[in-house]
Amino acid sequence: MNIIVCIKQVPDTTEIKIDPVKNTLIREGVPSIMNPDDKGGLELALQMKDKYGANVTVITMGPPQADLILREAFAMGVDRAILLSDRKFAGADTLATSYALAGAIKTLDYDLIIAGRQAIDGDTAQVGPEMAEHLGLPQVSYVIDAEREKNGNFIVKKENEDSVQTLEVEGKCVLTVLASAFEARYMTVAGIVDAYNKEVEVWGADKLDVDENKLGLKGSPTKVWQSFPKQLKAPGEVFEVSEEEAVEIIVNKLKEKHLI
Amino acid sequence: MDIKDYKNVYVFAEQRGGMIQSVAYELLGKARDLADALGEKVVAMLLGHNVKDQAQSLIEMGADEVLVADCPELKDYLTEQYSQVVYQMICEGKPSIVLYGATTIGRDLAPRIASRLKTGLTADCTKLEIGIVEETGEKQFRSTRPAFGGNLMATILCPNTRPQMSTVRPGVMQKRVREAGRKGIITMFAPKFDTSKFKVKVIETKMNCKCADDIADAKILVSGGRGVHDKEGFNKLQALADVLGGMVASSRAMVDAGIMDHCFQVGQTGKTVRPNLYMACGISGAIQHLAGMEESDFIIAINKDKYAPIFSAADLGIVGDLHKIVPMLTERLKKEVEK
Numbered sequence: 001m002n003i004i005v006c007i008k009q010v011p012d013t014t015e016i017k018i019d020p021v022k023n024t025l026i027r028e029g030v031p032s033i034m035n036p037d038d039k040g041g042l043e044l045a046l047q048m049k050d051k052y053g054a055n056v057t058v059i060t061m062g063p064p065q066a067d068l069i070l071r072e073a074f075a076m077g078v079d080r081a082i083l084l085s086d087r088k089f090a091g092a093d094t095l096a097t098s099y100a101l102a103g104a105i106k107t108l109d110y111d112l113i114i115a116g117r118q119a120i121d122g123d124t125a126q127v128g129p130e131m132a133e134h135l136g137l138p139q140v141s142y143v144i145d146a147e148r149e150k151n152g153n154f155i156v157k158k159e160n161e162d163s164v165q166t167l168e169v170e171g172k173c174v175l176t177v178l179a180s181a182f183e184a185r186y187m188t189v190a191g192i193v194d195a196y197n198k199e200v201e202v203w204g205a206d207k208l209d210v211d212e213n214k215l216g217l218k219g220s221p222t223k224v225w226q227s228f229p230k231q232l233k234a235p236g237e238v239f240e241v242s243e244e245e246a247v248e249i250i251v252n253k254l255k256e257k258h259l260i
Numbered sequence: 261m262d263i264k265d266y267k268n269v270y271v272f273a274e275q276r277g278g279m280i281q282s283v284a285y286e287l288l289g290k291a292r293d294l295a296d297a298l299g300e301k302v303v304a305m306l307l308g309h310n311v312k313d314q315a316q317s318l319i320e321m322g323a324d325e326v327l328v329a330d331c332p333e334l335k336d337y338l339t340e341q342y343s344q345v346v347y348q349m350i351c352e353g354k355p356s357i358v359l360y361g362a363t364t365i366g367r368d369l370a371p372r373i374a375s376r377l378k379t380g381l382t383a384d385c386t387k388l389e390i391g392i393v394e395e396t397g398e399k400q401f402r403s404t405r406p407a408f409g410g411n412l413m414a415t416i417l418c419p420n421t422r423p424q425m426s427t428v429r430p431g432v433m434q435k436r437v438r439e440a441g442r443k444g445i446i447t448m449f450a451p452k453f454d455t456s457k458f459k460v461k462v463i464e465t466k467m468n469c470k471c472a473d474d475i476a477d478a479k480i481l482v483s484g485g486r487g488v489h490d491k492e493g494f495n496k497l498q499a500l501a502d503v504l505g506g507m508v509a510s511s512r513a514m515v516d517a518g519i520m521d522h523c524f525q526v527g528q529t530g531k532t533v534r535p536n537l538y539m540a541c542g543i544s545g546a547i548q549h550l551a552g553m554e555e556s557d558f559i560i561a562i563n564k565d566k567y568a569p570i571f572s573a574a575d576l577g578i579v580g581d582l583h584k585i586v587p588m589l590t591e592r593l594k595k596e597v598e599k
Binding site: 171 | 367370371372376379380381382383402406407408409410413415416419420421460467480504523537546548560562566571578579581585588592593
């Protein structure tokens with residue numbers, strides 16, 4: 001079986017802070033990591049490799065520095081790593097990103113494609129389903145478990161707000177995975193050593209099965225018009241008083257607001 | 261594509277088990293504002309099996325017209341079945357704007373449609389408005405959403421393709437007051453299915469009964485974080501919620517610790533809530549949590565750490581031990597209720 005996993009390098013958004021004076025994002029010193037849902041997807045692929053035997057290829061689109069997460073993937077146990085890096089990809093929204101990824105995947109052999117549900121920098125959850133559509137494949141999103149049947153079908157569990165569904169997918173498909181369902185394995189020491197001896201393939205737009213007009217900024221129907229740090233509302237009153245007084249303050253406030 | 265040919269605001273009216281979901285009504289409320297600003301109509305798309313009797317309800321909540329696709333193939337949500345129908349409705353109706361709930365259904369369906377139509381989609385919007393372009397005086401649809409884990413807000417445009425599509429999380433927009441007997445058009449839509457593309461089938465659906473009541477619908481929420489410590493701590497919050505007639509909710513920390521179920525989680529990776537009262541007990545107030553509750557009408561925070569960021573979002577802050585204050589408050593309120 002050939003499995004392709006799409007991963008992304010993201011800033012660790014839990015480490016981002018707002019400069020209280022300039023009211024801007026502080027990006028310096030924020031570590032770059034493999035997106036958590038993607039890492040969950042990679043773990044699912046590696047579990048399938050352990051169980052059924054498979055060749056696992058990871059693909060990412062990004063700047064040359066994204067090489068780092070591909071090395072990490074090697075150290076976790078993947079067989080092949082491809083970095084899509086070209087100025088023509090720059091400024092891509094989710095549609096243009098999914099189109100480029102699909103254009104790369106079309107040139108490869110695969111039985112299953114796995115992606116994370118969403119990336120923590122954008123939180124859109126759009127690239128997986130948009131890519132599935134470009135490839136004309138069925139998709140299952142919010143995946144928490146997947147198994148392969150002998151006939152090549154997949155039995156997939158997905159988590160909704162109010163239910164867990166078990167679905168059967170006929171043949172090749174795209175799964176988008178929740179990090180919470182897959183505890184990613186650690187890199188092995190031998191794997192880390194090996195990771196730097198292995199080749200990360202760097203592909204430009206000319207290697208892909210695409211119409212170059214649909215890549216990057218040109219191929220992106222959405223435009224960011226403006227962005228701004230979130231305005232916090234004016235803080236309310238804070239009391240540091242005895243418990244008895246605190247209770248009185250709360251009760252009076254609840255009465256004043258007609259909440260009791 | 262001549263974008264002038266595209267008119268009207270469409271809403272995907274999500275239903276589950278034949279029940280129209282609250283988020284559909286919330287979207288209709290916002291769609292009404294947008295359509296009025298544009299001088300266009302609000303059209304709801306209702307897909308399912310034996311659901312056509314509910315079309316009038318959508319009209320009473322703001323739709324001018326309802327397109328109903330009612331057939332056995334649409335009983336359960338399945339990506340391809342629903343994509344084919346919504347795609348056909350959009351191709352025939354040429355709306356300028358389409359809105360979807362940012363639920364596990366809407367976030368599965370909307371990107372599929374966007375990719376099929378080759379148009380733009382903006383996820384998890386917290387604000388939708390019709391602005392005026394300064395240079396030309398033209399009306400412009402603007403979608404604002406959080407990015408970078410809620411640290412940054414971005415306003416997104418979709419200037420050259422139609423329709424312009426957005427998803428909105430449940431609890432973010434407000435429903436209109438129901439207008440009983442409101443008149444509108446109900447149109448039955450006959451889908452043309454390409455069944456060769458149907459590759460997914462449902463084997464089993466296990467409902468999660470723990471989530472019978474939805475925290476997004478509660479008027480009062482007593483929410484706990486790391487400072488609550490354990491299940492016993494949550495019992496104290498539950499007692500307070502019972503007196504107030506509210507529900508208990510949770511921060512991510514307590515869900516990750518296995519103490520609370522995910523369906524009670526408020527925040528970026530949980531639910532967005534805007535109750536009349538949100539009491540944050542022992543919650544530090546990470547930006548991902550604030551993103552899910554800061555639109556609440558009134559916020560009370562109880563926390564031992566006076567530097568906790570939750571105090572910057574609270575209308576009333578109490579520096580103190582929730583394990584003492586919450587039970588005392590519960591007793592005090594019981595007396596208040598008896599009066």
